[in-house]
Structure formats: structure tokens, C-alpha cells
């Protein structure tokens with residue numbers, strides 16, 4: 001049996017794998033009005049990567065790395081929660097050895113921000129990663145000026161550390177949450 005993350009449900013949301021039918025909604029939410037956004041063709045490629053990533057990682061019995069669609073309970077796409085590998089080769093750990101972490105990413109449609117949707121979606125994914133995947137720890141990364149993302153980290157109970165040096169390699173803000181600190 002391939003290993004898949006089941007559809008997760010919260011009070012207001014569903015978190016499910018992307019399908020190719022999400023293209024138009026994805027392009028509108030992720031790229032609409034953003035001059036740095038992808039073209040429709042680039043977004044189609046990204047979506048194809050999401051769909052195939054879900055399928056082939058599951059066949060490799062790997063944890064559910066990749067992007068997941070966040071929808072309202074009526075099916076309307078409102079955002080993305082990503083679970084991505086994070087290897088900090090630039091900093092390294094003790095002895096200069098880099099360790100691998102599981103990092104979360106979140107994005108909510110601009111018109112729906114500030115209603116707790118990112119924290120609600122991320123909380124469901126974190127619960128799954130701790131309870132079902134038995135992870136010890138998850139992290140999230142961002143930059144100092146992304147205060148909304150740091151607020152989501154804190155709402156999840158993450159310890160948020162900021163690089164003391166503004167010229168430190170990115171990411172300069174890292175939130176860490178252990179399974180024992182998660183409620």
C-alpha cells in the first residue's frame with residue numbers, strides 16, 4: 001500500500017492533495033495581482049509537480065512531502081500548506097554536519113488573511129506529522145519582515161529564533177516545534 005497523507009479536516013477547512021483541476025484557482029490565488037507570480041504555464045508545471053510528487057513519494061513509502069491544497073468545507077480553494085525537506089548545509093550543526101528537518105510552508109489567499117486559516121490548516125498538518133508520522137520535531141522558516149508568518153509560528157507554539165546578524169544566510173528566522181511542546 002502506498003503511504004499517503006489522508007484528507008485532513010478541521011472546523012472550517014479541508015487539507016487534501018492537489019489535482020490538475022485546481023489549476024485556475026491556484027493561479028488566481030497564488031499568482032493573481034503579484035508581479036512576481038508565475039505564468040499560467042509555469043503554474044501548470046508546478047501543479048503537475050505537486051500531483052506527481054504526491055503519487056511517487058507515496059509509492060516510495062516516504063512521508064508526505066509536498067504541497068497540499070487548503071479548501072473551505074464547501075471545496076473552495078483558499079490556500080496551500082507545504083511539508084518540505086529542509087537541509088541547512090550553509091550553517092551546518094555541530095562539527096559542520098548538516099541535519100535534515102521537516103519544514104512547513106503556508107499561503108492563504110490575500111482576501112482571506114487574518115482569520116486564523118493558516119494556523120488552523122498548519123495545526124492539522126502538524127498533528128498528523130506528530131501523531132501518524134511520529135516525527136520528533138517540525139520547523140518553519142521565513143524572513144524577518146514576514147511578521148504574519150512569524151505570528152503563525154507562534155500560534156502553533158513554535159520557538160521562534162531570529163539570526164542576530166542581518167547578513168546571515170537565509171533563512172534568517174526559524175521556528176521550531178517539538179512534539180512534546182505541541183498541544
Ligand SMILES: CC(C)(COP(=O)(O)OP(=O)(O)OC[C@H]1O[C@@H](n2cnc3c(N)ncnc32)[C@H](O)[C@@H]1OP(=O)(O)O)[C@@H](O)C(=O)NCCC(=O)NCCS
Pocket residue numbers: 105106107108109112113114115116117118119120141142143146147148149151152155
Ligand atoms: C503568512 C500567511 C500564510 C498567514 O495567513 P493567515 O491565514 O492570515 O494567518 P493567521 O490568520 O492564522 O495568523 C496570522 C497572524 O499574523 C498576524 N499578522 C498579520 N500581519 C501582521 C503584521 N504585519 N505584523 C504582526 N502580525 C501580523 C495576525 O494578527 C495573525 O495573528 P493573530 O491571530 O494572533 O492576530 C499569509 O499572510 C500569507 O499567505 N502570506 C503570503 C505567503 C507567505 O508569506 N507565506 C509564508 C512564507 S515563509
